[in-house]
Structures are given as C-alpha cells and as structure tokens.
Amino acid sequence: MQNLRQVFLHRIGLGCFYAPSVVFPFLAKRHRVLTRYQKCKLIWKVFRNARRAGSASSFLEQLTLVNAIISISASVEGVVAEFGSFKGMSAASLSLACKLVGRRLVCFDSYEGLPAPEEDVTHIEDGRAVPYAKGQLKGTLEEVNRNVTRFGDISVCEFVKGYFEDSLPKRHDERYCLIFEDADLPSSVATVICYTWTKLQDDCLFFSHEARDLEVVKLFYDDRFWNETFGCNAPGFVGAGLGLPLSLIGSCLGFVKKPSITAMPDRNNVITTHWV
Numbered sequence: 062m063q064n065l066r067q068v069f070l071h072r073i074g075l076g077c078f079y080a081p082s083v084v085f086p087f088l089a090k091r092h093r094v095l096t097r098y099q100k101c102k103l104i105w106k107v108f109r110n111a112r113r114a115g116s117a118s119s120f121l122e123q124l125t126l127v128n129a130i131i132s133i134s135a136s137v138e139g140v141v142a143e144f145g146s147f148k149g150m151s152a153a154s155l156s157l158a159c160k161l162v163g164r165r166l167v168c169f170d171s172y173e174g175l176p177a178p179e180e181d182v183t184h185i186e187d188g189r190a191v192p193y194a195k196g197q198l199k200g201t202l203e204e205v206n207r208n209v210t211r212f213g214d215i216s217v218c219e220f221v222k223g224y225f226e227d228s229l230p231k232r233h234d235e236r237y238c239l240i241f242e243d244a245d246l247p248s249s250v251a252t253v254i255c256y257t258w259t260k261l262q263d264d265c266l267f268f269s270h271e272a273r274d275l276e277v278v279k280l281f282y283d284d285r286f287w288n289e290t291f292g293c294n295a296p297g298f299v300g301a302g303l304g305l306p307l308s309l310i311g312s313c314l315g316f317v318k319k320p321s322i323t324a325m326p327d328r329n330n331v332i333t334t335h336w337v
Contacts, residue, residue, distance in 0.1 A: 115204075116150035118314070130159060131162050144170070171222065172199075175195060178246055225249055225253055243269075266316050268316045272300040272313055282298065299316050
C-alpha cells in the first residue's frame with residue numbers, strides 16, 4: 062500500500078509540477094539553432110525513449126541532459142561523452158540533441174555488463190545496500206547500436222568497447238564539453254574522473270547518475286583524492302543524496318560544474334592550481 066501511494070504521489074507530482082517546471086523553460090528558452098517546433102519533437106522523442114524497455118534513466122533526467130547539451134556555447138570545443146550505456150536508450154536521446162547542435166557523442170562501455178564489484182555500495186537515504194554483480198546491466202554493442210539507430214541518430218555516435226581503465230588511456234587528445242557518467246560502481250566512477258576531468262572544458266558539466274549512492278558521492282568531497290590526483294580540492298556535488306529535484310522523490314541525477322582554473326594539472330606531474 063505504501064509503495065502504491067508513493068507511485069501515485071510521484072505521478073501526480075510529475076504531471077502537475079515537475080514536468081512543467083523542466084519542459085516549459087526548455088521550450089521558452091531561445092536557442093541559436095532550434096525552433097520551438099524542433100524542441101517539441103525532441104521532447105516527444107526523449108519521452109518515448111525514456112519509457113521504452115531498457116531505459117535506466119527517467120524522462121526528466123534525459124531531458125535535463127538534452128537541455129544541457131543544446132545550451133553549450135558553439136564556441137566551446139569538445140564531444141559529449143557517455144560512460145555506461147546499458148541498452149542505449151539514453152544514448153539515443155543524447156544523440157538526437159548532438160545531431161541538432163553539431164556535436165559528436167562518444168559512448169564508452171564494456172558492452173558486457175559490470176565488472177566484478179570491488180566495494181560495497183549503499184543508498185544515502187536509507188543505508189540500503191545496492192546489490193551489484195558482475196555482468197549486471199549488460200547491453201551488447203549490437204543492442205545499443207540497434208536502439209540508437211532506431212530511436213536516435215547513429216550518424217553522430219562513436220562506440221568505444223572495453224573497460225574504462227583500458228579504453229580511456231588511449232583517448233589522448235579528446236576534449237569533452239559534457240560528460241554523462243552512469244558507471245554504477247565507485248571504482249569505475251573514480252576511473253572516469255581520473256581520465257576525463259582534465260579533459261573536460263572549463264565551466265562545463267559532469268553529470269553522474271549515482272547521486273543517491275554514498276560511496277560515489279563521497280568521491281566528489283574527498284579532498285585527499287582530488288589533491289593527490291589533480292592538485293586541487295574536491296569540487297562537491299549538486300544533488301548529493303536525493304538527486305536533482307525532478308520528482309517528489311528526487312532523482313538519481315546530479316552534477317558538478319568544472320570551475321575555470323589558471324593551470325591545468327598533468328596527471329603524471331601534479332601541480333598546485335588555483336580557482337579563478
């Protein structure tokens with residue numbers, strides 16, 4: 062009964078307040094390229110993608126990411142990167158936005174499911190353990206490719222197969238204008254941060270879909286980790302605990318905005334940096 066009540070309140074809140082609070086500003090905001098009609102079509106496609114089997118993120122979470130992509134200034138160089146694709150439904154939505162604004166989308170995943178967990182993961186709100194297991198959340202490269210082809214725009218996509226610690230060191234000259242990380246395991250999230258933070262453009266956003274997971278959120282407040290890796294203090298995390306307020310029960314999405322810095326540290330030669 063309690064679960065039914067939560068579902069009812071969630072849907073009432075979503076329809077009456079949360080969806081309009083995200084959708085209407087998205088439609089009202091002027092954009093250098095997109096017309097309101099194009100935005101309406103994009104909203105409808107994102108809504109359908111988020112409700113399809115195999116989607117691990119909600120409609121408003123995906124729309125928040127899409128809005129962030131189309132809001133990036135054309136003067137900012139870099140690709141959009143997704144870490145953890147599952148069945149490819151979020152990638153489909155992100156690819157539609159990337160196509161409209163002339164960006165590339167790079168999707169990193171093992172396409173074999175999660176690696177073996179090395180640590181426990183607990184929800185912040187209730188301390189409940191998250192039962193991750195090796196091979197869980199598997200979406201094959203063929204599945205993802207098929208879904209993005211059918212429901213997104215595969216012409217802007219690149220799919221990088223392999224565990225992050227193997228694939229990311231090979232992306233030497235890549236720069237990112239937005240990152241969407243849904244890697245689940247704290248060790249995997251830490252790997253993504255280590256190899257992408259210095260390549261994320263200043264004032265750009267690093268989204269995480271683990272806003273409710275204690276061990277992941279702690280990474281963004283761990284001054285020792287950040288000082289040893291980048292020579293700066295931890296940036297914090299917007300949405301820690303309950304995620305961004307996209308429903309009565311929050312969401313799983315949060316983000317960090319990378320501050321401008323006077324010097325970009327080399328991971329192999331850590332130097333002290335100062336926030337502007």
